[in-house]
Amino acid sequence: MRPILSLALLVAAPALALAQASGGQSVPAPGAETSVPPPPAQSQPKPEAPEPPSSRPEPIAPQEAPEPEAEAPAPQGTEQQQAPVLAEPTPPEPATPEDAPVLAAEAPRTTDAQQQRLVHGAPLYNPNVSVHIVQKKRFADEGKHEFAFFPATVQVNGKYTNHAGSALQYIYHLHENFAFQASGQYNWYSNESDFNLELIDKVREQAQAASSLLLVWGAQAGVEVTPLYGKFAFLNDSLAQFSVVLSGGAGVGATRHLIRPEVTNEAEGGERFTVPARFGDTGTKFLGSVGGGFRLQFGESYALRMEVRDLIYTARVDKVDGCNLADFEALEAARAANQDFSTLALSGSCNYQKFDGVDPKTKKNYREDIILGRDLVAEPSSDVLNNISFYAGFSILF
Amino acid sequence: MNARTLSVIASLAISLAAPVAAAQEDEQVLDNVVVRNRLFEPGGQLELSLGVGLPVQTHLTAHYFLNAGVAYNLFDTFAIEARAGYAASRHTGLARSISESFLNREDKQITDELEDLWEMNVHGVAGVRWAPIYGKLSLVSDLPAHFQAYVWAGGGLGSFQRNSVIQCTRVVDRELGICDDRSAPDDRGSANENYWAKETRVAPVVSAAVGFRFFVLGKHGVRLELRDWVFRDAYRVNLRREDWEAGRESGEPASSPGFTHLVQFDLGYTFSF
Numbered sequence: 001m002r003p004i005l006s007l008a009l010l011v012a013a014p015a016l017a018l019a020q021a022s023g024g025q026s027v028p029a030p031g032a033e034t035s036v037p038p039p040p041a042q043s044q045p046k047p048e049a050p051e052p053p054s055s056r057p058e059p060i061a062p063q064e065a066p067e068p069e070a071e072a073p074a075p076q077g078t079e080q081q082q083a084p085v086l087a088e089p090t091p092p093e094p095a096t097p098e099d100a101p102v103l104a105a106e107a108p109r110t111t112d113a114q115q116q117r118l119v120h121g122a123p124l125y126n127p128n129v130s131v132h133i134v135q136k137k138r139f140a141d142e143g144k145h146e147f148a149f150f151p152a153t154v155q156v157n158g159k160y161t162n163h164a165g166s167a168l169q170y171i172y173h174l175h176e177n178f179a180f181q182a183s184g185q186y187n188w189y190s191n192e193s194d195f196n197l198e199l200i201d202k203v204r205e206q207a208q209a210a211s212s213l214l215l216v217w218g219a220q221a222g223v224e225v226t227p228l229y230g231k232f233a234f235l236n237d238s239l240a241q242f243s244v245v246l247s248g249g250a251g252v253g254a255t256r257h258l259i260r261p262e263v264t265n266e267a268e269g270g271e272r273f274t275v276p277a278r279f280g281d282t283g284t285k286f287l288g289s290v291g292g293g294f295r296l297q298f299g300e301s302y303a304l305r306m307e308v309r310d311l312i313y314t315a316r317v318d319k320v321d322g323c324n325l326a327d328f329e330a331l332e333a334a335r336a337a338n339q340d341f342s343t344l345a346l347s348g349s350c351n352y353q354k355f356d357g358v359d360p361k362t363k364k365n366y367r368e369d370i371i372l373g374r375d376l377v378a379e380p381s382s383d384v385l386n387n388i389s390f391y392a393g394f395s396i397l398f
Numbered sequence: 399m400n401a402r403t404l405s406v407i408a409s410l411a412i413s414l415a416a417p418v419a420a421a422q423e424d425e426q427v428l429d430n431v432v433v434r435n436r437l438f439e440p441g442g443q444l445e446l447s448l449g450v451g452l453p454v455q456t457h458l459t460a461h462y463f464l465n466a467g468v469a470y471n472l473f474d475t476f477a478i479e480a481r482a483g484y485a486a487s488r489h490t491g492l493a494r495s496i497s498e499s500f501l502n503r504e505d506k507q508i509t510d511e512l513e514d515l516w517e518m519n520v521h522g523v524a525g526v527r528w529a530p531i532y533g534k535l536s537l538v539s540d541l542p543a544h545f546q547a548y549v550w551a552g553g554g555l556g557s558f559q560r561n562s563v564i565q566c567t568r569v570v571d572r573e574l575g576i577c578d579d580r581s582a583p584d585d586r587g588s589a590n591e592n593y594w595a596k597e598t599r600v601a602p603v604v605s606a607a608v609g610f611r612f613f614v615l616g617k618h619g620v621r622l623e624l625r626d627w628v629f630r631d632a633y634r635v636n637l638r639r640e641d642w643e644a645g646r647e648s649g650e651p652a653s654s655p656g657f658t659h660l661v662q663f664d665l666g667y668t669f670s671f
């Protein structure tokens with residue numbers, strides 16, 4: 001009796017395991033996406049079921065597996081019928097499955113056993129089919145944390161301004177397609193564009209102060225969704241999984257404005273110094289962002305990100321370095337009278353020290369910049385700026 | 399536990415492990431097959447395309463492209479293509495504003511022409527398209543989209559015109575910034591002719607693009623691309639107001655004018671034979 005029991009176990013075990021493997025529900029399936037084809041339709045009779053071939057090979061199946069009937073409605077347990085097909089590379093059921101590819105009828109029919117072999121219910125060895133091609137996600141995001149570092153963020157719509165910087169982003173993937181994100185960005189280069197400087201030089205025109213406001217840093221929080229994902233092959237060799245990511249957020253950002261571009265200062269004695277460009281603090285502004293891009297995943301834990309984000313910030317320039325128009329008028333009058341600025345009745349936020357004194361290195365008299373600061377706030381301007389930048393970076397998931 | 403029981407357990411374990419390994423192999427097959435079995439193989443096919451291009455960014459000029467192209471796919475990943483078309487162009491509002499205000503800025507007697515003012519109109523280019531990436535995108539459940547990602551590079555010729563925003567050869571009203579024959583001062587549209595300095599030329603143009611082609615229903619396709627048209631700029635420097643306002647040629651060509659880039663977002667349709 002024991003040998004019979006052992007033999008029965010040996011036969012039954014693989015059949016059960018294969019039924020699980022091809023049944024779909026128990027396949028290790030990371031992510032919310034289905035990792036296997038959807039179950040067949042509920043007992044819908046096929047309008048035109050193909051005639052079974054006259055010489056159909058007998059399927060190798062356990063005795064308890066029901067014999068499929070081409071004329072009958074598709075049974076619930078289609079997976080169980082496919083189970084032995086996975087085990088044996090012999091030709092499978094010729095009966096058309098419920099999820100048969102639509103284009104298969106147009107393509108030349110194949111009789112090759114390997115091309116007819118089903119993988120997870122789909123004839124994936126058949127080059128003429130397109131079913132169930134991207135449902136399987138190799139890497140799941142749900143519940144994962146992700147740190148992204150963007151070494152380079154470059155403004156691509158720089159009409160009056162140019163920005164370049166770096167950014168950090170943290171993402172918590174609450175669900176497979178939805179995540180919370182927080183990010184910070186620092187622009188290590190922010191200046192007016194060559195186009196704006198050309199207008200100043202050639203036609204004495206320039207953008208309004210609010211239109212050429214520069215973003216120094218920004219911090220924001222928001223959400224990220226990944227509505228689409230796909231797979232691609234590079235030159236038929238390398239396979240990669242990618243997601244389309246869309247993000248949005250809100251936060252704050254620090255701004256500044258160019259007061260004076262780089263100039264050459266000629267000191268007493270004819271010595272010439274290059275005076276670097278000077279910027280004035282224009283305060284912290286509300287910041288919002290929308291963006292989209294691709295996340296290309298390599299393995300479980302690494303991904304490349306390429307995104308385009310539009311940083312939208314409100315811009316109103318009525319103070320520079322905390323000084324308003326009245327402050328600048330008072331400073332200018334005091335400069336003309338060679339008066340000490342500390343005796344002036346200025347607004348509390350006015351950082352007048354920035355417009356006083358002489359730079360020991362370049363011999364530049366900062367008082368000469370007062371008139372430039374006043375010009376910026378003489379006509380208070382406001383705008384909503386769109387700073388569209390390209391972000392390239394990588395991320396680590398854990 | 400005797401030896402016979404151990405052998406039964408071992409056999410059972412092996413029997414259970416085998417299908418799991420087979421399932422893992424199948425998953426690997428699934429991943430490999432999902433994109434290598436290409437439903438669309440354009441190799442050897444002739445292809446016609448139509449497209450419209452919108453400017454990504456405008457400074458002084460704006461261009462709206464209409465292109466037609468014919469391509470032959472030498473391989474699935476490589477094609478040669480010729481495109482021709484017309485770009486409707488105009489000055490932006492900023493350019494018009496500059497031109498009107500500069501008429502009255504007599505404190506600036508000597509200046510240079512502005513860069514990047516050439517407008518491209520008729521053009522034709524030939525190039526190569528390399529599409530090393532073939533992918534499938536899950537739009538919604540069970541609705542895959544097949545696409546190719548490609549880069550494009552080529553060159554050709556274009557006809558160009560340049561309308562100055564600085565050199566008005568016949569000032570009609572300096573304060574109002576009028577340099578044309580408009581019938582009503584505040585109605586720019588009533589003008590039949592303007593007196594801004596004009597130039598035309600035919601010059602080489604280089605174009606490069608990156609984009610996606612989505613296959614739709616076998617022979618049809620939708621193309622999305624970012625395209626840059628590059629051509630050499632040319633403008634004059636050291637212009638004298640008294641000369642240009644008298645209708646005389648002024649200044650000299652810039653020694654290193656650089657290149658103008660027209661970056662477009664193209665939306666196109668392709669049909670494969």
